[in-house]
Amino acid sequence: MGCPSQQGKKGFTLVELLVVIAIIGMLVGLLLPAVQQAREAARQMQCNNHLRQLTLAALNVETITQTFPSAGWGMNWMGDPEGGMSWGQPGSWVYTLLPALEQNALFQLPADGQLPENPSDIQKENALTVMQTPVSVFNCPSRRPSQLVRISTGGLYNSKPRPELAMKGDYVANQGSYNSGSGYPSPIYGPTTLEVESMRKKETSWPDYSSKYTGVCYMFSKITIGQIRDGLSNTILYGEKGLDPRFYTDYQYEDSTSWPDDSCDFSGDQHARTIRTTYGGSYKNNVFYEDATRLPKQDRFGYIDSSRCFGSAHAGSLGMALCDGSVQRMTYSVSPEVFHCLGNKADGKAVTLP
Secondary structure (H helix, E strand, C coil): CCCCCCCCCCCCHHHHHHHHHHHHHHHHHHHHHHHHHHHHHHHHHHHHHHHHHHHHHHHHHHHHHHCCCCCCCCCCCCHHHHCCCCCCCCCCHHHHCHHHCCCCCHHCCCCCCCCCCCCCCHHHHHHHHHHHHCCCHHHHCCCCCCEEEECCEEEEECCCEEEEECCCCCEEEEEECCCCCCCCCCCCCCCHHHHHHHHCCCCCCCCCCCCCECCCCCCCCCCHHHCCCCCCCHHEEEECCHHHHHCCCCCCCCCCHHHHHCCCCCCCCCCCCCCEEECCCECCCCCEECCCHHHHHHHCCCCCCHHEEEEECCCEEEEEEEEECCCCECCCCCCHHHHHHHCCCCCCCCCCCC
């Protein structure tokens, strides 16, 4: 009898198997970037949605109080419901927006019937609880989840001392440029309780920094819609903050570049924690002299200036919310003059986002 035929048997040679594996590897290599891009596009859309919610909330506050939320009384003051929702609020704009973001219970938690400068122990204890309550709308999903992060500890006038871990946000308000020409705000910690008591009694005047800042939000600000003479659609209200990735979840006392992210965003502002500059240069005899040092920057390890500017974790552009409630993308290569003018509410140069 003859040998059985081998023609009916089928299989892969080693070469064929290696070719198939190589093709699958190439397909996976092509697919992964597409998946990552799709996920980042979804995160960017969610980030834009957060900015839109914040801007609409600010417009709701303006409808009630006739002013946009301020940056508070300085970093030594925590938010207090007895301060209201206008310039009398010692906490930052982040705290002021809570009722308009369906977080009124959190806003009211420190309530004790006492003015901010005369807090009770209950108020101080509950203010501490507020600091340790993250709210997801204040975080960019491309940077960090809504979680407690390490901050610097220290005393507050109307709260228990700052805890080691607290809420941090990823969005900042537009202070415009600082009229000293440097673009930096003054290093102001805010008035003491005794100074506030004196101002309440009208023995002294409340601080007025309207001649120093060209933007919409700063310490003790009380900007009305009528003061935004360049147009609501031509003026920045909120945007994403620049930040060194080393400090996404950990403030480092020994590194001064992490200072702008060293306290809870519910407390008042100082040193660019919840407000940032749009300084892009200066005009002299109608000629603009550019200074690109404060332009928005994408997050980069060791990029010192990123922690004092607008910026984001997104590639190519960051989200900017305008005073009319719209949200647009701004490229990191924006012209210093355009950026400067978009931050100035009333310079007579009504530019639009390119």
